[in-house]
Amino acid sequence: MAAPLLSAALRGARGGRSFGTAAVLWKRAAPLGPMPNEDVDVARLEELQRYRSFARYLRQAERAGREPRWWNTYRKHSHPPAEPQPDIGLPPERLSRAEELKERKRILRENRRNAEMERAARLRTVLIPLDEVRAEWERTSGPFHKQRVAKHCGLFRDLFRGATFTPWVALRVHYSQEDEYLVPVYYGNMVTPSEASSPPEVSYEADKGSLWTLLLTNPDGHLRDADSEYLHWLVTNIPGSDIKAGKEMCHYLPPFPAMGTGYHRFIFLLFKQHGPIDFSQDARPTPCYSLKMRTFSTFDFYRKHNDAMTPAGLAFFQCQWDSSVTSTFHQLLNMREPVFEFVRPPPFHPPQVKFPRHQPLRYLDRYRDTQEPTYGIY
Amino acid sequence: GFRFASTTASLKTETEVDTSENEIVAPNFTNRNPRNLEQMALARKERGWKTTWPKREFWHRLRLERTQHYVEAFVERSNGDVVVSASTREWAIKRHLYSPKGVAACRNLGRVIAQRCLEAGINFVNFKAIIPWEHRCDSIQEFEKAVKEGGVVLHEPRRIYR
Numbered sequence: 001m002a003a004p005l006l007s008a009a010l011r012g013a014r015g016g017r018s019f020g021t022a023a024v025l026w027k028r029a030a031p032l033g034p035m036p037n038e039d040v041d042v043a044r045l046e047e048l049q050r051y052r053s054f055a056r057y058l059r060q061a062e063r064a065g066r067e068p069r070w071w072n073t074y075r076k077h078s079h080p081p082a083e084p085q086p087d088i089g090l091p092p093e094r095l096s097r098a099e100e101l102k103e104r105k106r107i108l109r110e111n112r113r114n115a116e117m118e119r120a121a122r123l124r125t126v127l128i129p130l131d132e133v134r135a136e137w138e139r140t141s142g143p144f145h146k147q148r149v150a151k152h153c154g155l156f157r158d159l160f161r162g163a164t165f166t167p168w169v170a171l172r173v174h175y176s177q178e179d180e181y182l183v184p185v186y187y188g189n190m191v192t193p194s195e196a197s198s199p200p201e202v203s204y205e206a207d208k209g210s211l212w213t214l215l216l217t218n219p220d221g222h223l224r225d226a227d228s229e230y231l232h233w234l235v236t237n238i239p240g241s242d243i244k245a246g247k248e249m250c251h252y253l254p255p256f257p258a259m260g261t262g263y264h265r266f267i268f269l270l271f272k273q274h275g276p277i278d279f280s281q282d283a284r285p286t287p288c289y290s291l292k293m294r295t296f297s298t299f300d301f302y303r304k305h306n307d308a309m310t311p312a313g314l315a316f317f318q319c320q321w322d323s324s325v326t327s328t329f330h331q332l333l334n335m336r337e338p339v340f341e342f343v344r345p346p347p348f349h350p351p352q353v354k355f356p357r358h359q360p361l362r363y364l365d366r367y368r369d370t371q372e373p374t375y376g377i378y
Numbered sequence: 379g380f381r382f383a384s385t386t387a388s389l390k391t392e393t394e395v396d397t398s399e400n401e402i403v404a405p406n407f408t409n410r411n412p413r414n415l416e417q418m419a420l421a422r423k424e425r426g427w428k429t430t431w432p433k434r435e436f437w438h439r440l441r442l443e444r445t446q447h448y449v450e451a452f453v454e455r456s457n458g459d460v461v462v463s464a465s466t467r468e469w470a471i472k473r474h475l476y477s478p479k480g481v482a483a484c485r486n487l488g489r490v491i492a493q494r495c496l497e498a499g500i501n502f503v504n505f506k507a508i509i510p511w512e513h514r515c516d517s518i519q520e521f522e523k524a525v526k527e528g529g530v531v532l533h534e535p536r537r538i539y540r
Contacts, residue, residue, distance in 0.1 A: 054509055059443070066458065079457055107473055114476070121476035124520070128474035128486045130493055136470035145462070149498050152461050154412045188413070188499035219410060226408040261407050262414040291400045318417065318499050334397040340407050342420065 033070035085156070088302075089165025090272065090310050138170045149187045150314055155267060158219045159229075159298040171270050171313035175200045185268065191317040194324035196266075199233065199252040204270060204313055206241040211273040213309060214238060214246070217298055220264040221257055223291065223338060231296035232266065236279045250284040253294065256328045259321040260340035269298070270313030277308045289332050413499070419535050424456045432507035436534055440491070440503045442521055448478050451491045451521070453503060462498050464491040484517040485524045492528020505532040 040048070051057040068076075111117055120126035137145075143166045150156060156164045173185040175195050183195045202214060216233035232253045238246030257264040282301065284293055302311070329337040352367045365372065415421035416437040424434040434456040443450045450465035464471065464487055466478035471490060475483050495503065505522065512518060526532060 055512065058509065075458070104469060104473070111473070111476055117476040121480065121482045124482050124485065126474075126476065126482045126486065127489075128471065130489060133470045133474065133490060134493070136473070137468065140470055141468055145494070149461060152412070152455070152459060154410065158410055186497035189497055190499055220414070223403045223407070225404070226410065258407070261409050262418045263411055264409070264414075265411050289397055289400075318411075318413065333400050335400040338403045338407075342418075 031070075086163045087165060088160065088163045088311060090168055090312050092166070092168065142170060143168050146187045146314060150316070153188060153265060153316070155219075155265070155314075155316065159217070159267065159269075160302065161299055165311045165314075167270075167312065167314035169204050169206075169270060169272070169313040171268060171315045172203045173200050173268055173315045185315050185317045187314070187316060189317055190263075191266075191319055192322050192324075193255045193257065193319055193328070194322055196317075196319065197254040197324060202241075202243050202268070204241050208240055210240065211276060212238040212241075212246075212312075213271040213273060213277075213279075214243065215269040215271070215298070215301075216252075216266060217269070217296060218255065218257075218264055218266050219298075221255075221261070222295065223258065225295070227297075229296050229298060230291070231284070231294050234279075234282065234284075236282075237273070237276055247279070249279050249282055250288060250294070251286060253289070253332070254324070254328055255319045256325045256333070257319050257321050258338050258340055259325070260342065261321070262342075263318040263320050265316050266319055267316040268314070269311055271302075271305075271309040272312040273309045275308060277305055279305075289334065291333065417499075419538050421537070423534075423537060436504035436506075438500055438503050438534070439507055440505045440525070440530075440532070441507065442484070442487075442518060444479065444484070444517065446479070449480075449483050449487055449517075451487055453491070453495055453500060462491065462494045462500065464494055481517045481520050485520040488521040488524025489528055492525045492530045495530045496528070500530070502531050502534045504534050 051060070066075075117126070147164060147166050150167075151164065156162060175183040175185070175191065175198070177183060177195060183191055185191060185200065204212075206212060214233070214235045215231070217229045217231055219229040221230050222228050230253075231250055232255065233248075234250040235243055235246040235248050255264070255266055281304075288294060302309075326337050329335055349366045356363050421437060423436060427434045436456060438453050438455060438461065441452045441454060443452070448466045450467070451463065452460050453462040454460045466472055466475060466483050466487060471487065472478055475486065477483060495501075503525075505525075508518060522532065
């Protein structure tokens with residue numbers, strides 16, 4: 001029965017108007033994988049293990065929803081699997097795992113024997129020291145978490161065209177304000193341009209005799225070309241962690257995200273140099289307020305010095321327009337301030353059909369060039 | 379129009395050449411920041427999925443998973459990508475706790491994940507997708523209180539349509 005329908009539809013598809021039939025779309029074939037619930041033995045349902053609680057079922061269902069399937073899923077459609085990206089960072093340090101585990105097991109056993117800790121836990125009064133937790137986190141799982149957040153903010157896609165790195169070196173950046181107030185820069189927090197008007201204090205752990213490069217770029221703010229970035233600060237050949245002793249190739253320019261453009265990312269990149277590098281090609285003149293000279297591409301910069309340095313540290317913040325940006329444009333950059341407005345993409349309407357089915361009268365309004373509403377006029 | 383300085387190099391005209399080109403600005407500005415639209419409350423939330431539960435109408439969701447041995451908290455996007463996470467499996471948190479499960483662990487995990495969310499710039503998070511009757515249990519209430527005290531707002535702002 002399927003064969004004559006199939007051949008009729010194919011004949012129609014070759015020439016002339018074909019009549020639409022779903023028989024063309026599917027033909028009998030073996031499934032490409034196991035069908036769901038195939039492993040359930042329907043004859044012996046009483047012997048199956050029950051869920052007994054909704055939470056257990058929900059966890060099982062969510063885990064099963066995340067698994068890859070052989071049929072087309074919305075997940076596969078919206079989230080195509082990414083190719084493995086090259087890793088351009090420093091190799092991870094191989095510490096002796098056995099000793100570390102032994103030490104950790106010892107600490108955990110002591111915790112379990114500690115009566116004070118048990119009392120605090122059972123009375124629910126225990127409060128762990130958050131700064132110690134953060135310090136330990138920065139040493140152990142911090143780099144992976146920072147890499148994950150950076151990936152979701154699109155840093156690797158925009159700066160290095162997909163190549164990722166794990167920021168092993170913890171970069172501590174903070175802007176100091178007038179009344180001894182510190183505005184730290186972590187991985188994605190908000191800082192205003194007035195807070196960021198002077199160069200920040202940067203600190204990181206470095207061996208004596210090692211050389212580093214610090215770079216501050218803005219991949220979102222370019223006023224002419226969407227694919228290039230603005231260079232805000234470049235300090236090279238920094239011995240140890242002393243930023244002042246490094247050679248400043250490009251002096252600090254405070255952030256200037258234009259009004260109406262939303263939040264811009266400002267990214268601090270710390271590169272570890274294998275030896276002294278000559279950066280004379282990237283040197284900008286000392287008062288450099290020309291946006292053309294500050295146009296920058298991290299990918300080309302890194303490709304040029306690929307062999308001599310590797311990215312080791314990362315910190316970034318999100319920045320929005322505020323009134324100090326106006327003075328930056330007028331005084332430092334010597335230009336009129338650009339103001340932008342958000343333009344929504346036009347609403348999508350499918351191609352117009354001569355006899356629309358189940359559509360209201362305002363269907364015609366959607367395709368008319370002028371604005372003549374048929375609704376709300378009486 | 380713009381006047382460019384002559385080719386004779388002199389210090390005075392160099393600064394003029396430097397900044398006179400700054401005024402050229404493209405009429406259309408593209409912001410590549412993927413977090414920009416959701417921070418301005420202009421990004422779309424996935425409004426479909428009305429016949430299933432949990433709904434996906436959020437930019438970031440806070441999900442607490444309590445297993446037999448550990449407690450984990452994830453902040454994820456509607457497509458499932460985890461942005462910030464904290465769990466009592468991590469050594470940094472486990473070493474200070476008597477037991478990695480239970481109400482005390484949930485409370486401290488709430489404090490830790492609130493700190494990490496604020497560091498990552500996530501100030502608004504959706505915490506609705508918990509099983510309704512489980513919301514009343516002590517550990518989830520303590521977790522919610524700790525996250526609120528940490529400074530993260532537990533409901534997302536409404537999207538700006540006009």
